[in-house]
Amino acid sequence: MNGIRFARKGGALLLGLALVASACGGDDDDASSATTAASGSATTAAGGGVKCDDLSLAYFGALTGDNANLGINIKQGASLAIDQFNEKNPDCQIELKDFDSQGDPAQAPGLATAVINDKSIVGVVGPAFSGESKAADPLFEEAGLPIITASATGPALSTNGWKIFHRMLGNDNDQGPAAAKYITATMGAKKVFVVDDATEYGRGLADAVKEALGTAMSGSDTVQEKQTDFSATVTKIKAAAPDAVFYAGYYAEAGPLAKQLKDAGVTAKFVSGDGSKDPGFVTGAGAAAEGVVLTCPCAPPENFPDFYTAYKAEFNSDPQTYGAEAYDSATAFLLAIADGKTDRKSILEFLKTLSAPGVTKELAWDDTGEVKDKSVYAYIVKGGEIVPAQPEAIK
Amino acid sequence: MITASLLVDQFWTFTITGLAQGAIYALVALGYTLVYGVLRLINFAHSEVFMVGTFGALFATRWMGVELGDPTDHGALAVIGFLVVCGLVAMAFSGGTAVALELIAYRPLRRRGAPRLAFLISAIGASFALFEAMAVWQGRNPIPFPRLFEPKELFRFFDASVTQRQVIVVVFAVLMMVALQLFVSKSRLGRGIRATAQDSETARMLGVNTDNTILVTFLLGGIMAGGAALLFLIKDEQTRFNIGFLLGIKAFTAAVLGGIGNLRGALIGGLALGLVENYGAAIFGTQWKDVVAFVVLVVVLMFRPTGLLGEQLGRSRA
Secondary structure, eight states: OHHHHHHHHTHHHHHHHHHHHHHHOOSOOGGGHHHHHHHHHHHHHHTTOOOOOSEEEEEEEOSSSTTHHHHHHHHHHHHHHHHHHHHHOTTOOEEEEEEEOTTOTTTHHHHHHHHHHOTTEEEEEOOOSHHHHHHHHHHHHHHTOOEEESSOOOGGGGGSOOSSEEESSOOHHHHHHHHHHIIIIISOOSSEEEEEOSSHHHHHHHHHHHHHHGGGEEEEEEOOTTOOOOHHHHHHHHHHOOSEEEEESOHHHHHHHHHHHHHTTOOSEEEEOGGGOSHHHHHHHGGGGTTOEEEESSOOGGGOHHHHHHHHHHHSSOOOTTHHHHHHHHHHHHHHHHTTOOSHHHHHHHHHHOOEEOSSSEEOBOTTSBBSOOOOEEEEEETTEEEESSSSOOO | OOOSHHHHHTHHHHHHHHHHHHHHHHHHHHHHHHHHHHHSOOOTTHHHHHHHHHHHHHHHHHHTTOOSSSOOOOOHHHHHHHHHHHHHHHHHHHHHHHHHHIIIIIHHHHHTTOOHHHHHHHHHHHHHHHHHHHHHHHOSSOEEOOOSSOOOEEEEETTEEEEHHHHHHHHHHHHHHHHHHHHHHHSHHHHHHHHHHHOHHHHHHTTOOHHHHHHHHHHHHHHHHHHHHHHHHHHHOEEOTTHHHHHHHHHHHHHHHHOTTOHHHHHHHHHHHHHHHHHHHHHHOGGGHHHHHHHHHHHHHHHOTTOSSOOOTTTOOO
16 A cells, blocks of 8 residues: 555656656567567557546455565556556546455455456456466456466466466476576586475476486485475485586575585585575575576566666565566556456457567467467576576576 | 485485484474373474474574674684573473463363363364464564574594584483483482373372472473474574474374383484484485385384383383
8 A cells, every 4th residue: 555655656757757768669679679668558558548437457466474575566566557557547547456365275266256246357467376376267267357467387277278367477387498498508507406395386397397408417306395404305416416406496495405405515506496586595595595596487677677667666665576577467458448448358359469568578478378478587696685697588 | 216325325424314303303202202191192282382492592592683694703602602592592482382381271171171182172272373373473484593603524424424513413402311311210300200190190199299290291391392492493494483393293203103101212213213214215205205204103003002112101210
């Protein structure tokens, strides 16, 4: 709520920013489409004073509980896009309604029903996680309510034939090969040890990495969630003497594992996926976090200066993981509304044929709802901060 | 990928890390075993007694202003001071929690002559209440424990490197257990505990204050769990609201493996469990660690239904 109040005050500033941005935006595509996009969305959506009545979008995901941070990033990204739209279209004020799922799949169906029953809602940004998506998406499908998730990367989600499903980023199957490529080509590792945490996410990601590594994989092991003593795994890794260790799992275990490896004198480079891309990893790993590489299908917000400045002006904090993807997700819905689509059905049809520049990538999906541009990025821990290892995606 | 070559190559490393983990299991197992010996009750909330202890030690470092990050050169004396304070605070937190459990969750039930099942539910309820309260208060993320000293190799045992951390964990755990043994076998209160364990009716008739004795039993179990909490933090350097869950199950298993109600059984059971787990992980992969550990437990119980040592606390002459 604070953020939104803050937004009103900063409104004029934002408008100015957006205008400047659109003025600067070139018309070349590809590499700099990112820069044009921040403005592109705002200007297109601004069109010529859109008129609409009582329309809203929903944010569906955690705002409290274990994974609240990630959810708040997403909500704020979406609300920035909506605020910019409202600023330009006084006759069409879109409201963003929050549905806090706490990331809990058990709560998701009830919450989804509440979203569906609110007839003013024409699109959903979310659900944020794969587990809750599995539970809520069938209901959205039945109701014909279009969704765009900015963060759920479970590969299976797009295989259910749901027409309403859209994903703003690559899934775990895209991340695996990219991570493997980065480890072998960019980091030059010849022997890679792969560890997973036996969760649906970790196992899937590890399998994708192993397949892409081929003979470069020198060994593998599986740990458990909530495990704190990794001595057996550490001993195995030490014996295998790899150049790099890839961990497929979440930061709660990745941190201590990296730390215990360093303590045991293992010098192999530690690499992990988006599940570990969280400040919690740095806290858990301590000094061992330095130099660790983390891959993520999410683009560094620093790549998009216009978005970055606008976000910072509105929320007084730097945009974090998935913030820019959420901004794009909301923008896709706003483009539909600006195009005169005001009901769920016509917005869904609009998304199917949409092809417009977004902040992180082109807003265009294939038939299964997977975004066409599935770039994966590499990050590195430097001075206790997770920063992009390189601005461009892993190629 | 089943291979014994890794275990053969790294046998001593697996043994030493297994012993360090097993020593912590053993200390926590003592809490289960003590209470079971006296009350024939599995105190399932004991895992939370341990958890509260880890938070006690964590708070102690904050009060003393120890910061996260690389250990600055505290000097040996300061480190020992920190460890002693952390240990005492952890024991106070754990002991206090164990005593509170007895007073709030068990004694009222005993007074009313509640059926055995009621105690079990009360234990599970208390466990949930404790860790959820901690989650609401301290959050659900893992919280790192500051490193008080860098792990250094102290000596090599065959080809395995032994760090001073591992030595501290094992030696301190064994010392605590010896102290407990002496207390139970030599002191007046200890005699009360043994008498109550053997036959609480008769003990009461002979003038043993059984309510007090039971309270002391919980306190002792709590103190052991507090010691385990500090050792755990030295070794794994983090805690979390649900840290007791897995460790509690393992410690309970260790107690049963060694013979529940038997103090030396807890030691043997804990160390054996730590070793078996590690060997299993070496041969079958870490994901099979728990499977191996529990298969061993079932097999042992098949041939020795009362566990490896299988003696009751009351009959123990130690």
